[in-house]
Amino acid sequence: MSDPLRLLIHGATGRMGAALLRLQPDVPATTLGAAVARRAGTSAAGVAIAGVDTLGDVPAFEVAIDFSLPDAFDAVLDLCLARRAAFVSGTTGLSADQRARLRAAARQLPVLWAANFSPGAALLADLARRAAAALPQWDCDIVDIHHAHKKDAPSGTALRLGDAVAAGGGQPRYASIRAGDVVGEHTVQFCGPGERIELVHRAADRDVFARGALRAAVWLARQPPGEYTMNDMLGLTPD
Template identity: 60%
Template structure:
């Protein structure tokens, strides 16, 4: 039997970090060796997982893959740590700028990295459908409408921008609209409109665990891979 992949959760105190810790505890193929948060932990070990503040991250034990759902201002530190340790990185941190995206490309020359705005299987398929539809519907309007909970800071969402990139690859220029309301987990509608007709491609997430499960699956499948910048589709489809 293969040894479980050793993972580090970065951004462990956030909503996604808590979901990752809870779901990883029920898996035999993963072992969380450290949880890293912005602030100093009140307990050093919770449910068998050592807790660290970001400032203490140099002391974390060896790990195979870091799973990062944090904020843009904390992203570069975990990316650097993965390169120093020769470990992989799975990141769903959104709002990264062009410089940070270039840093991911450079890191991919040394370690396996996967950054994605969304880790659901449905969204991975949706991106493929959007590109195919855009390529077939020349000259149509393309609008992407995304809705999320009131606490989400970036707009448009990273997923909306990723879907827009797929539309651009198909030859259309997307426009974006964002809604922040209540506790909406995540909804994305890609509307393609032509003379006398309209096509809508929609994905709705009703449970944040969808993204956490996908990120953990990605971490398991990324562990031990050669350096490179991977996509969700490379590991899922």
Template identity: 60%
Template sequence: MNEPSPPVRLLIHGAAGRMGQALLRLAGERDDVDVVAAVTRSKPAQRVIDGVPHFSATELEAVPEFDVAIDFSLPQGLDPLLALCVSRGRALVSGTTGLEPEQRAALDAAAGNIPVLWASNFSLGVAILNELVARAAAALPGWDCDIVESHHVHKKDAPSGTALTLGEHARTGGAQPRYAALRAGDIIGEHTVQFTGLGERVELIHRATSRDIFARGALHAAARLRGRPPGHYRVTDLLS
């Protein structure tokens, strides 16, 4: 009988944020992952919280060995984490949006050395929505394409990374998307892709009612990214 694989050692970067807190909570419910470090922007009030060592972003080099880093932070926090993953030869899963072109290029370069999964959204529903949008755009040439997204008032980037990714898929089908962004209350995330022709309209909609879907998707991906060869990965590559 084969020995079970040891849990995947995770570093959670951006641990004080909404996604970081969800990741820490849900990781504790799984047997296939083990959080060995949580990193926050500011100095942690306690060094160990619920059995997980905490570090500030300035202490990144001091974190223990890990297999995969999961990053849901701010764009300025990604660069040092990416450098750490490359130097240690460890995989990176990132959902941080609002990246500069230079940072996207750095992710591309890193994928030559380590497994990299960057996604604007880690839900299965959105992964399928991307494919549906590309198919609809190709099937409805000449129709207007509008992408409307709504998020909570604290979200900084607009349009959202998910909206921009949906737009990229629409372009593969020949559409020219336009964007509208709403910031209101505590909306977790809603995206509508609307195709409008003469006398008719098609709407493709995804609504997230729990932030846990994104955290579960990121944990699922991280658990399956360890041991993969260097390269770029998508959420759909790691579903099974």
């Protein structure tokens, strides 16, 4: 039996980081190598969290799971390059330069960036692409609803859905709502003469994203260097 996969959780005090720390023990193929956040402390589950100033001193790990902010992204990517560790990231709001750095890193190690780690959301993007290809000339609107504290709008998932629609030949428009404590809801609406189709995904809690990221980490550790997506992991390949 192979040794458990050692993980680095980066952004450990955020909503997603807390979910990852809570759910990681349920994935026997993994073990927690280290947890890092902007400030050192202890998680609700009693896990010691190191500060980012000690990021370079963390113990050995095979995969980093990053849910942080753009200003913390470069340091953890650099660490993965130095350690030749696989890199899973759900950090949104990245700049064009950071996107380019991620693509360059994929020449040396396996990387998987996703705006949404829910398998259902990945399938939604695939369905949106197929619908756009089948319904040329129909209007397409993408609406995302999130909690009032979410900073980016449209959401990263909404933009990913828009990319999928564009890949199918559609021209997406966006609308964003920030209210209450909504975890995440995305609707892709296609309107034609006298009819309308709605594709909807609703996340009931953040655990679906954390489970998806942990699943992605286990899968990515077995892949050669390259840039991967949730579709790759799920086997959703374009027609």
